[in-house]
Amino acid sequence: MKQSVIIVAGGKGLRMGSDLPKQFLPVGGKPVLMHTLEAFRKYDAMLQIILVLPREQQDFWKQLCEEHHFSVEHLIADGGETRFHSVKNGLALVEAPGLVGVHDGVRPFVTLEVIRRCYKLAEQHKAVIPVVDVVETLRHLTDAGSETVSRTEYKLVQTPQVFEVELLKQAYGQEFTPFFTDDASVVEAMGVPVYLAEGNRENIKITTPFDLKIGSALL
Numbered sequence: 001m002k003q004s005v006i007i008v009a010g011g012k013g014l015r016m017g018s019d020l021p022k023q024f025l026p027v028g029g030k031p032v033l034m035h036t037l038e039a040f041r042k043y044d045a046m047l048q049i050i051l052v053l054p055r056e057q058q059d060f061w062k063q064l065c066e067e068h069h070f071s072v073e074h075l076i077a078d079g080g081e082t083r084f085h086s087v088k089n090g091l092a093l094v095e096a097p098g099l100v101g102v103h104d105g106v107r108p109f110v111t112l113e114v115i116r117r118c119y120k121l122a123e124q125h126k127a128v129i130p131v132v133d134v135v136e137t138l139r140h141l142t143d144a145g146s147e148t149v150s151r152t153e154y155k156l157v158q159t160p161q162v163f164e165v166e167l168l169k170q171a172y173g174q175e176f177t178p179f180f181t182d183d184a185s186v187v188e189a190m191g192v193p194v195y196l197a198e199g200n201r202e203n204i205k206i207t208t209p210f211d212l213k214i215g216s217a218l219l
C-alpha cells in the first residue's frame with residue numbers, strides 16, 4: 001500500500017517568540033525540520049514526503065538544505081492560514097488509495113517505533129493517533145474554583161496521525177471550524193472513530209524556548 005506523510009511547518013511560531021521561525025532553529029547542529037524529515041525517511045526509503053512551508057520561507061529552506069547537504073527527497077506545498085489549511089494544501093499532492101500520515105514539523109523526536117506502529121495500525125483501523133498518559137495531577141477550572149479530575153480519563157495527543165487517504169480527503173472537504181486543532185478532530189466531525197496508539201514521551205511539540213532546552217538534552 002502506498003504511504004505518504006505531510007509534514008506541516010506552516011505556522012508562525014508566536015509562542016516561541018524567535019525571529020527565525022522555530023522549524024529552522026538549530027537543535028544538535030541542524031534545523032529542527034531536518035531531524036523530522038530524517039525520522040520519516042528512516043522509517044521508509046519509499047515514503048512520499050510532503051513538506052508544507054509558507055511560500056515566503058521556501059527559498060530560505062532550499063538554501064538551508066544546500067548548506068547542510070541535506071538530501072532527503074521531498075515535495076513542497078504552500079502553508080495556509082491555519083494548520084487545517086496547511087494540511088489541506090499538502091493533501092492535494094497525495095493520491096488515493098494508500099495511507100497518509102500528518103506530522104508536526106516541530107516534533108523531531110518521534111521514534112521509529114511510533115511511526116511504524118501508527119502506519120501498521122492504520123491498515124486495520126483507518127484512523128490512528130499516538131497518545132501518551134497524563135503524568136501529573138489534573139485540575140478542571142469551575143465557576144466555584146477548581147477540582148481534581150481523574151487523569152486516567154485523559155490522554156495527551158501527538159502526531160503522526162495516520163489515515164486512509166480517501167477518508168482524510170473526505171474529512172478535509174468539510175468546512176473549517178476553530179475546533180479542528182488536529183486531524184483526528186476533523187475526521188471525528190464526520191462521525192468516524194479514531195484508534196489510540198501508544199506514542200513516545202520524547203515526542204514533544206517544540207512550542208516555547210523551554211522546549212528547545214529539552215530538545216537539546218534529548219539529542
Ligand SMILES: Nc1ccn([C@@H]2O[C@H](COP(=O)(O)OP(=O)(O)OP(=O)(O)O)[C@@H](O)[C@H]2O)c(=O)n1
Pocket residue numbers: 008009010011012013014015016052079080081082083084086087103104105106107205206207
Ligand atoms: N497555519 C499553520 C499553523 C500551524 N502549522 C503547523 O502545525 C504544527 C503545530 O502548530 P504549533 O506548534 O502550534 O505551531 P505554530 O502555529 O507555528 O505556533 P504558535 O501557535 O505559537 O504561533 C506546527 O508544525 C506548525 O508549523 C501549519 O502548518 N500551518
Ligand SMILES: C[C@](O)(CO)[C@H](O)COP(=O)(O)O
Pocket residue numbers: 083104157158159181182183205
Ligand atoms: C496536532 C497537535 O500537535 C496535537 O497535539 C496539536 O493539536 C497542534 O497544536 P496547537 O498548539 O493546537 O496548534
